[in-house]
Structures are given as structure tokens and as C-alpha cells.
Amino acid sequence: MNNDIKFSRYNFDVVVIGAGGAGLRAAVEARQAGLRVAIICKSLFGKAHTVMAEGGAAAAMGNVNDNDGWKVHFRDTMRGGKFLNNWRMAELHAKESPDRIWELETWGALFDRTKDGRISQRNFGGHEYPRLAHVGDRTGLELIRTMQQKIVSMQQSDAKEHGDAEKYLKVFAELTITEILKDGEKVSGCYGYWRESGDEVLFEAPAVVLATGGIGKSFKITSNSWEGTGDGHALALKAGSALVDMEFVQFHPTGMVWPPSVRGILVTESVRGDGGVLTNSEGKRFMFNYIPEVFKDKYADNEAEADRWYKDQENNRRPPELLPRDEVARAINSEVKAGRGSPRGGVYLDVSKRLPADEIKRRLPSMWHQFKELADVDITEQPMEVGPTCHYVMGGVKVDPDTAAAYQVPGLFAAGEVAGGMHGSNRLGGNSLSDLLVFGRRAGAGAAEYVKKLASNRPAVSDKEIARAHSHLNEPFTRDGNENPYALHDELQNVTQDLVGIIRNEKELSDALEKLESIRKRAAQVKASGGRAFNPGFHLALDLENMLLVSESIARSALARQESRGGHTRDDYPKMDANWRTINHLSKWSGKQVEIDPAKSSMLPTELIEVFEMDELKKYYTEAELAKGGN
Amino acid sequence: MSRKVKLRIWRGDAKEGKLEDVSVEANEGEVVLDVIHRVQGTQMPDLAVRWNCKAGKCGSCSMEINGKPRLACMTRMNTFAEDETITVTPLRAFPVIRDLVTDVSYNYRKAMEIPSFAAPEDLKPGEYRMAQVDVERSQEFRKCIECFLCQDTCHVIRDHEENKKSFAGPRFFIRIAELDMHPLDRLRNRKQKAQEEHGLGMCNITKCCTEVCPEHIKITDNAIIPMKERVVDVKYDPIRWLGSKIRKREGIV
Numbered sequence: 001m002n003n004d005i006k007f008s009r010y011n012f013d014v015v016v017i018g019a020g021g022a023g024l025r026a027a028v029e030a031r032q033a034g035l036r037v038a039i040i041c042k043s044l045f046g047k048a049h050t051v052m053a054e055g056g057a058a059a060a061m062g063n064v065n066d067n068d069g070w071k072v073h074f075r076d077t078m079r080g081g082k083f084l085n086n087w088r089m090a091e092l093h094a095k096e097s098p099d100r101i102w103e104l105e106t107w108g109a110l111f112d113r114t115k116d117g118r119i120s121q122r123n124f125g126g127h128e129y130p131r132l133a134h135v136g137d138r139t140g141l142e143l144i145r146t147m148q149q150k151i152v153s154m155q156q157s158d159a160k161e162h163g164d165a166e167k168y169l170k171v172f173a174e175l176t177i178t179e180i181l182k183d184g185e186k187v188s189g190c191y192g193y194w195r196e197s198g199d200e201v202l203f204e205a206p207a208v209v210l211a212t213g214g215i216g217k218s219f220k221i222t223s224n225s226w227e228g229t230g231d232g233h234a235l236a237l238k239a240g241s242a243l244v245d246m247e248f249v250q251f252h253p254t255g256m257v258w259p260p261s262v263r264g265i266l267v268t269e270s271v272r273g274d275g276g277v278l279t280n281s282e283g284k285r286f287m288f289n290y291i292p293e294v295f296k297d298k299y300a301d302n303e304a305e306a307d308r309w310y311k312d313q314e315n316n317r318r319p320p321e322l323l324p325r326d327e328v329a330r331a332i333n334s335e336v337k338a339g340r341g342s343p344r345g346g347v348y349l350d351v352s353k354r355l356p357a358d359e360i361k362r363r364l365p366s367m368w369h370q371f372k373e374l375a376d377v378d379i380t381e382q383p384m385e386v387g388p389t390c391h392y393v394m395g396g397v398k399v400d401p402d403t404a405a406a407y408q409v410p411g412l413f414a415a416g417e418v419a420g421g422m423h424g425s426n427r428l429g430g431n432s433l434s435d436l437l438v439f440g441r442r443a444g445a446g447a448a449e450y451v452k453k454l455a456s457n458r459p460a461v462s463d464k465e466i467a468r469a470h471s472h473l474n475e476p477f478t479r480d481g482n483e484n485p486y487a488l489h490d491e492l493q494n495v496t497q498d499l500v501g502i503i504r505n506e507k508e509l510s511d512a513l514e515k516l517e518s519i520r521k522r523a524a525q526v527k528a529s530g531g532r533a534f535n536p537g538f539h540l541a542l543d544l545e546n547m548l549l550v551s552e553s554i555a556r557s558a559l560a561r562q563e564s565r566g567g568h569t570r571d572d573y574p575k576m577d578a579n580w581r582t583i584n585h586l587s588k589w590s591g592k593q594v595e596i597d598p599a600k601s602s603m604l605p606t607e608l609i610e611v612f613e614m615d616e617l618k619k620y621y622t623e624a625e626l627a628k629g630g631n
Numbered sequence: 632m633s634r635k636v637k638l639r640i641w642r643g644d645a646k647e648g649k650l651e652d653v654s655v656e657a658n659e660g661e662v663v664l665d666v667i668h669r670v671q672g673t674q675m676p677d678l679a680v681r682w683n684c685k686a687g688k689c690g691s692c693s694m695e696i697n698g699k700p701r702l703a704c705m706t707r708m709n710t711f712a713e714d715e716t717i718t719v720t721p722l723r724a725f726p727v728i729r730d731l732v733t734d735v736s737y738n739y740r741k742a743m744e745i746p747s748f749a750a751p752e753d754l755k756p757g758e759y760r761m762a763q764v765d766v767e768r769s770q771e772f773r774k775c776i777e778c779f780l781c782q783d784t785c786h787v788i789r790d791h792e793e794n795k796k797s798f799a800g801p802r803f804f805i806r807i808a809e810l811d812m813h814p815l816d817r818l819r820n821r822k823q824k825a826q827e828e829h830g831l832g833m834c835n836i837t838k839c840c841t842e843v844c845p846e847h848i849k850i851t852d853n854a855i856i857p858m859k860e861r862v863v864d865v866k867y868d869p870i871r872w873l874g875s876k877i878r879k880r881e882g883i884v
Contacts, residue, residue: 044681045739046777047689061757102756108748108813110766110773117760135770141688142773153747165743173739196728225683259660265686365774370686373705374662486672530677533644534729537676 005470007191007200012038012170014447015190015205017177017232020048021140022416022436022443023211024147025100029444030209031154031169035451038203039151039171042195042212042227046148049213049225050436053140054268054366056122056132057437058430059097063118064130065313070094071611072128077431078612079294080126080324081394081424082566083581083620084245087604088401089422093431093438100437101133107153109146111135123273126324126428128298137268137364143433175201177231178542179469180208180239180412183459187239187411191469195539198532200470206458207447210236210397210406210414211440215249217489218547218554219390220497223255223266229543230550232418236397237549237594241406243587244420244599246395246550247557248567250427251502253328255389257346262374264389267349267367269429271384272321274363275310275354278332279383280340280347287320290331294619295323310354326426326566329388333502336387346387352380388502393550394427394567395557396420398586403446404439407586411450411459415443425566476541477532481525485540488526492519492547500555505572509559516555520548552594553587560585560596578622606630633658636666636708640678641720644729650718657708663717664692664703667731679730687845690778694731695720700780700843722783723790738779741799744829745806749817765814772809772854774846775802781840781850787833798830801840801850808854826862831855 014030016023019041030037041048060073074094078085101119105111111133112120121130135142151169159165177192181202189204212232216224233243254267272278280286288306291299299320300306306319321328332347342348351360357380361368364379371377371384397414398407404419406412416436423431471478476485499512523545528538563577564570586597609617609630617626636657639650655670664682671678682692685704692703697718711717725733751759781801788794799807804825811821825831836859838851848854 043683043689043691044735047683047691049684051689051776052684052686099756102759105759106750106756108750108810108816110761110770110813113761113763113766117762120763135773138688138774141776145773145775149742149747152742155743156747196732225685225689227683260658261661261665262686366688373687374707375660484672484676486676490672528677534679534732535677536671536679 005200005466007202007466007470009202009204010038011204012036013205013451014038014207014209014444015040015203016209016211017190017235018048018211018213018416018418019045019171020050020211020213020416020436021143021147021433022440023048023209024144024151025437025440026209026211026415026444026447027169028147028150028154029441030448033445033448035448036168038205039169040175040177040192041171041173042176042231043174045171045173046144048144049227050140050144050433052223052225052266053143053433054137054266055124055270055273056134056139056430057097057101057143057433058124058127058131058428059101059133059434060094060131061098061101061119061121061133063114064121068129068131073097073131074608075611076127077428078424080426080428080431082426082576083424084565084584084601085424086401086421087602087608089439091608092401092442093422093435096438097434100434100441104143104146104437107146107150109142111142122270123322124429125269125272125322125328127430132430134270136362137270137366139433176539176542177235178473180235181461181465181469182239182409183462185410186459187409188459188461188465191466191473193473196534198535198538200473202461202466204461206454207411207413207451209404209443209447210412210418211416211443212418214417215393215547215550216390218492218496218551219501220493221255221264222390223252223264224390230546231543232414233396233553234546234549236406236409236412236414236418237553237587237589239409239412240589241409241412242398242597243395243553244398244584245425245557246393246420246553246587247561247585248394248425249390249554250325250392250394250567251329251388252391253325253332253388254349254386255391256375257342257385257387258344258375265370266389266391267384267386268364269325271349271351271364271367274351276321276349276351277319277354278321278328278347278349280335281342282340286335286340286347287323287328287331290327290334291320291323292327295327299323324426324428329502330569332386332388342385344385346385348383349386350383352382357381392417392427392432394420394423394425395554400446402442403449404443405446405450413443413447415439425568473542476526476528476538479525479527481527483522483525483527485526485528485537485544488519488523489540489544489547492516492544492551495519496551496554500551500558503569503571504558505570506559509555512555513552513559516548516552523548549589549594556594556596557585557587560598578620581620582622582625603628603631634713637716638666638670639716639718640667640670640730642678642730643727645727648727652716661708662704663696663706663708663719666708667703667719679728679732681732688776690776690845693722693778693780693783695722700783702778702780702845705845722779724783724785724788735779737795738777738782738800738802741803742806744799745803746818746821746824748810748813751815751817754815759815761814768812768853769809771848772805774848775805776846777802778845780843780845784839784843786837786839787830794830794833798833801834801855803829804831804834804858805848805850805854808858811858822858822862825858831858831862
């Protein structure tokens with residue numbers, strides 16, 4: 001029946017969708033386990049959104065302060081996520097991230113150094129000790145380049161040993177996957193198209209690792225590149241898996257607000273870690289007014305103490321500019337709403353008074369460059385204007401913490417931003433780069449083990465599945481309609497930005513769901529004009545479906561959660577409620593709409609309860625949970 | 632504050648193409664990529680252009696703007712005169728795929744030819760010790776965002792397809808230099824290989840690559856010239872020449 005469908009066919013053991021940090025780390029692991037691996041990137045190799053990570057990778061190596069250790073990192077991560085985190089993921093992450101960083105050095109990474117020659121570590125919001133391994137403010141570039149070069153070195157070894165560089169590990173650049181294929185319950189492969197030619201491609205593979213990153217392009221103001229269209233989130237939903245806690249979206253407190261064309265582009269948290277302060281139009285350091293009760297004993301309530309902390313961290317509390325991101329983003333939002341914002345709708349971030357110009361240029365070279373070239377602002381002399389920007393989604397594919405196996409779909413795995421659970425309701429800065437190394441590796445290993453256990457019992461790709469994928473992929477060309485994908489994308493971004501943004505309520509969320517429904521109907525009328533070869537209108541028409549699914553999932557989860565926690569703030573339910581901590585929201589696809597299924601979240605095991613003071617746990621857990629004790 | 636600007640965009644594919652004139656809105660603070668996106672969203676929905684980060688960090692939106700290799704996301708509209716027609720064309724050194732998108736696979740093939748980092752065998756992960764001043768030299772080259780503008784502008788290959796086979800280009804000379812200067816890399820003949828296998832000798836130091844580098848990496852002064860000088864030292868030092876013959880091994884020492 002497929003005689004008239006033209007596609008090229010590849011066969012691999014593991015297909016990794018996404019070539020950012022998590023995808024590349026997964027591919028390295030699966031190849032090292034002896035398997036044949038395909039890496040699929042939507043862009044050119046080495047351009048994934050990981051390159052934009054600036055501040056660093058959090059790992060409790062204890063190079064700068066030897067009081068640090070995995071338990072402290074675990075504790076900070078749980079606090080940052082307001083204890084909604086999957087504790088097992090947070091535990092694995094805290095334990096394994098130092099090894100993942102050290103391993104990068106053996107592949108050629110060059111991190112900044114301490115005086116005694118070890119990897120330097122910097123302060124960041126929510127981390128008790130200096131913990132972020134970094135390279136100036138371009139750490140993500142170092143990570144991706146190191147792993148890109150590790151892939152090349154493995155291909156060089158394969159060429160030497162097997163006479164073919166690409167037989168065991170092949171990179172497919174500028175290729176988009178539109179469908180996960182299944183044989184019964186199990187994954188049998190995936191289907192997509194070359195962006196360059198529009199030609200269709202079938203991958204037969206018993207294991208698929210989703211490493212597609214985030215969803216930022218569903219929002220108007222975002223730090224994400226065009227690739228952040230939630231492809232993996234949507235693929236998992238449609239394949240019958242579930243997304244967990246999608247209401248939690250991180251708005252990074254400091255994005256550029258001017259010029260308009262760069263609105264949303266990230267200003268690294270390192271600016272604050274290295275001493276930058278936030279002020280309003282009255283020149284006041286407003287963050288002192290926004291220290292929440294749960295953090296009062298950790299953060300300075302006066303400028304003198306906050307300033308002393310930069311010199312003496314043992315005897316002073318931290319400046320409130322270094323509160324977790326959700327707190328700082330809400331504070332900025334409130335200042336602007338109260339009429340104390342900058343002329344262009346942000347607040348001021350100033351590092352020029354703390355550090356000499358040379359030091360700023362050395363520590364924050366790309367920030368200096370970015371503001372100088374795009375905004376005519378010299379950050380060694382002037383403050384920056386900043387405001388919140390959609391940066392990261394904490395929610396994502398529900399996975400098994402140890403193997404990264406996706407919920408209910410054997411053969412499907414997920415790692416990095418597309419996976420959910422690790423960060424709870426709010427991610428700490430620096431925990432993303434370490435997350436993608438730790439769980440990228442685990443996903444590669446989990447996929448490899450799964451494939452080996454299958455042995456020769458591999459699921460088969462049926463003609464019916466191919467026909468289904470082919471027909472879906474071609475809809476933008478075959479259907480009748482005259483909707484413009486660019487205009488519709490714009491409308492979608494306005495709906496999410498205005499109605500599903502930093503501050504939410506029931507009326508606006510319900511309104512958003514209605515509007516999303518009407519956009520979905522119109523998206524079914526999107527027509528791609530022009531040919532198949534490198535046609536961005538065609539690409540966007542398909543990406544738009546994913547963004548719609550993701551936006552619906554966020555809006556429905558947000559409507560269901562009647563409390564405020566981390567990256568989810570409801571002005572009609574402004575308080576955090578311990579009863580809601582016991583609930584995780586699973587998003588599932590019914591075939592017609594996203595449905596929310598509340599699931600019970602698990603209690604910490606006894607040995608991890610002991611990491612905390614009981615007084616702190618009482619702020620987050622119900623009395624019944626604490627009376628029952630650890631798992 | 633919005634104004635109309637005139638753009639002349641190259642449209643076509645590997646077979647044929649031509650410059651097309653468009654007039655489009657531009658707002659205060661915008662860059663060339665913004666204006667190209669507006670053309671795409673309102674007039675030419677299938678206009679092919681590569682881009683990712685829009686912040687000068689990923690090196691995807693490389694193209695030629697008024698004949699100069701530039702990142703479209705870092706080229707501000709207010710650098711042009713109000714009535715100037717801005718001409719936007721694909722990178723000249725690489726084959727066109729469609730419109731502003733070129734086939735840059737040459738660069739990925741060259742990357743495969745450069746021997747990778749050779750890790751020290753006696754150090755376990757976590758045991759690496761290096762001084763900041765020693766890693767800084769290589770770190771300069773690791774700032775490279777692989778926009779390939781240096782490759783595009785280099786006249787060894789810009790109009791000489793035949794040289795591509797034996798010439799790695801400035802991007803990969805800094806890759807070799809970066810590894811050569813890595814305090815713990817074990818491979819010792821990188822400079823010689825650069826000269827003998829990657830075409831370092833074909834570079835005649837016109838510094839065009841340094842001029843177009845959006846990361847301001849001093850490609851010529853800090854990578855190419857030092858390597859050229861040291862290759863000459865080794866080549867004409869009779870004792871080192873004899874030593875290399877007696878030890879009878881290449882590379883790993």
C-alpha cells in the first residue's frame with residue numbers, strides 16, 4: 001500500500017531526537033554500550049538551545065567551599081522546587097552531577113579554574129554554596145561543543161576500527177520528527193522530514209529518546225530560540241504517554257526589555273551572582289520587600305548585610321537578589337505593576353558599581369557584548385533594563401527516574417527539559433545543565449538496556465503506521481484553507497502570554513482554553529504556500545500543532561491547581577497549600593483534547609527526610625504525611 | 632517609530648536565482664533578521680533563512696549583507712542610511728540550498744579530519760589541575776560559535792572550490808591551535824599536521840577572518856601566526872629533526 005509514498009529508510013538501535021546537551025549525552029552513552037545510534041537535530045549540529053545557557057552547571061564538587069556535598073545540593077533543589085520535585089530524580093542529580101562535569105574535562109572541556117587549578121564554581125540563586133562550574137558566561141556553548149567534539153571523536157574511532165565513521169553513530173542535521181511509530185504498545189520507530197528538501201524519512205528503531213528541550217516559543221516574550229516548540233512534549237502525548245506538572249513554567253526574572261527585537265533574550269543570573277543589584281525607578285533595592293516567610297532565615301533583610309555577604313559568606317545572609325527565580329520574577333512583575341518600573345517596562349539591574357570594568361568584561365563577556373551591540377548600553381558604566389521572560393518548563397514527560405523510560409510507552413525515553421519531575425515547581429539556575437548531563441546519560445543507558453533485553457524481538461513498523469505519519473506530515477500541503485501560520489503563531493503567543501503568564505486566575509485560564517480551541521480549529525486550515533524545499537511556512541505549520549498541544553496542557557493543569565507554588569501563581573489562590581503538594585497533574589491526550597489526571601506524589605524516604613529540619617518540612621508537608629513518616 | 636526600508640533579497644536554489652526587491656516596515660532597535668522575518672511573515676512565507684538564538688550565540692544566521700559576511704541578528708538596521716537599499720545574499724563560499732540558506736557541510740567534514748583531544752592517561756576524572764592563565768589561551772578559541780563567516784570570507788576557498796580539499800580554513804586552524812595549547816593534550820605534532828595535512832601554509836595572513844569574527848577572536852594573530860612560526864622552528868631545527876627520526880614515532884610522546 002505504500003508504493004506511492006516516497007521516503008528513505010534507516011535502521012538504528014536507538015534514535016535520539018534532539019542534539020542539545022541531553023541528546024548528545026544520551027547518544028554518547030548508547031554508543032558506548034555498543035549500539036547503533038542516530039542523532040536527530042532540527043538545526044545544524046551544534047546549534048541547539050543549550051548553546052545559550054550562560055551561568056553554569058551546578059555540581060557539588062566542593063572546589064570553592066568544601067562544606068558542599070550532594071545532600072546540600074539535594075536540599076537546595078527540593079527547596080527551590082517547593083518540594084514538589086520527584087525526590088529520586090533530585091537525589092540522583094545531586095549525587096551524580098560532579099562525575100558528569102569531571103567527565104567533560106576528559107573530553108576536552110576547559111572550565112574556568114580556581115587558584116589551585118581545579119574547576120572554579122560560582123554563586124547562583126538558591127544554591128547555598130558556590131556550586132556552578134562555568135566558562136565565563138558561555139557555559140552552555142562549552143558543554144555543547146565538548147559533546148559535539150566527543151561525538152566526532154567516537155566517529156573517528158569507528159572509522160578507524162570499522163572503516164565507516166557514520167555506521168554506528170550518525171548525525172541527521174536539519175531533520176524534524178513528526179511522529180512516534182508504535183507496534184502495539186511498543187515504540188517501533190519514528191517518522192519525519194528533511195528540512196532542506198522536504199523529503200520524508202522513516203527510522204526503524206526499538207528505542208527513541210526524546211531530548212527536544214523546551215516550549216518557550218508558545219509564549220510571546222521568551223529566551224528560547226525558534227526550536228523550543230515543545231515537539232517532544234507533543235510527541236509523547238500523542239504516543240500515549242503523559243506529561244507531569246505542566247502548569248509550572250519558569251519566567252526568568254531578567255530578560256532584556258529593549259530594543260523590542262531582543263525582548264526576552266536572557267540576561268544571565270550570574271550578573272546577580274557576581275554582585276548585580278535590582279533597583280526600581282525610585283532607585284530602591286526592592287528585593288528586600290519580597291523575601292517570603294520560608295526563606296527569611298537565609299536571606300539578608302538589609303543592604304549592609306547583603307553587601308557584606310560578597311566578602312564573608314560564613315557570617316552573613318545572602319542578598320535577596322539571589323532568591324529562587326520564581327520569587328524574583330514575581331517581585332519585578334509587582335514593581336512594574338505598581339508603577340515603579342523603568343520607562344520601557346522593566347527594572348534596573350546594575351553590576352557597574354560592584355565590579356571594576358575589566359572584571360565585568362572578564363566574568364560576563366557575552367553580556368557586555370550583547371548589551372553593547374544590541375542596546376547601546378555599556379554595562380560596565382550603566383544599568384541594564386530587565387524584565388521577566390519565559391525561560392523553562394519544569395513540567396514534561398513523566399519518566400522513571402533511574403532509566404528515563406517514559407510513562408506507559410515501552411521503548412520511549414526522555415531526558416533534559418522535555419522530561420518532568422526533577423525540578424518540581426521551580427528550577428534553580430545551574431540545575432539545567434547538570435540535569436541534562438545526568439539524565440541524558442541515564443536515558444542513553446536505559447535505552448541501551450531496553451534494546452539489549454528485546455534481543456531479536458524487535459517491534460515492526462507497519463505500512464499502516466507509515467501511511468498515518470505520511471498523511472499527517474503532508475496536511476499543510478493537502479488541505480484546503482487559507483490561514484497564515486505566522487499570524488496564527490502570533491495569536492497563540494498573545495493568548496499564552498496574556499492569559500497563562502506569570503500571574504493567573506480562573507477566569508483568564510478558562511478564557512485562554514476557549515481561545516486555544518478556536519486557534520486549533522483554524523490551525524487545521526493552515527496552508528503552506530510554496531514548495532517542499534526549505535520552506536519555513538511549512539515547518540511552522542507543523543510546529544504550530546505541537547505548541548497548541550503544549551499550551552493547552554499548561555492552561556488545563558494551571559486551571560486545575562488551586563494554589564500558588566513556584567512557577568505557578570494564581571491571584572485567586574495566592575497561598576501555597578500543603579494538600580496540593582501531594583498532587584501531581586498528569587496531562588494525557590484523549591484524541592480530542594488534553595485531560596488532566598491528578599496523581600498522588602510520593603513522600604520522601606526516611607534517609608532523605610533526615611537531610612532537613614522538621615520545622616522546614618512542616619512548611620511543605622501535611623501533618624498526616626509527617627505523622628506517617630518516610631517511605 | 633516605524634519606517635519603510637528597501638531590501639534586495641537573493642531568492643533561488645542551486646540551479647538559478649535572482650535578487651528580488653521588497654519594501655518592508657522596520658522599527659526602532661531592530662536588526663536585519665527582524666526585517667527578514669517580517670518579509671517572511673507578510674510577503675514571502677516560504678523565504679528560506681537559517682536562524683536560532685537571535686542573540687549572536689549560535690552562529691546560524693550567517694549571510695552576506697551588502698556583500699559583507701555578517702550575522703543578521705547582530706546587524707542593526709540603524710547602521711544603514713535611511714534611503715539605502717540593503718542587499719542580502721547567501722554565503723558565497725558555500726553551495727546554495729535555497730534563498731539565504733547554504734550547504735555548510737564542508738565545515739563538518741573538515742571537523743572530522745582534525746584529531747580529537749587526546750586525554751592524559753595517568754589522570755582520572757576529577758584529577759585535572761590547570762592554571763587559569765594556561766587555559767585562557769585555548770578558551771579564546773573555544774568562544775567560536777561556528778558561524779563559519781571566517782570560512783566564507785577566506786579567499787583561499789571563497790572563489791577557489793579546488794582548494795577546499797586540502798584546506799581546513801580559519802575555523803579549524805583555531806581548533807587545532809586550541810588543542811595544541813591545551814595544557815593536558817597528549818598529541819604533540821598538531822602544528823606539523825596543520826601545515827602538512829590541513830593547509831596552514833596556504834594562508835597568507837590577510838586577516839580577513841579576524842575582521843569578520845563576531846566573537847572578536849584574534850584568529851590570525853593568536854592562532855595562525857604562532858602556529859606558522861613554530862612549524863618553521865621545528866622544520867629547520869636539525870637536532871629536533873634528527874630526534875624525530877630516531878624515536879621513530881609520530882604523535883603520542
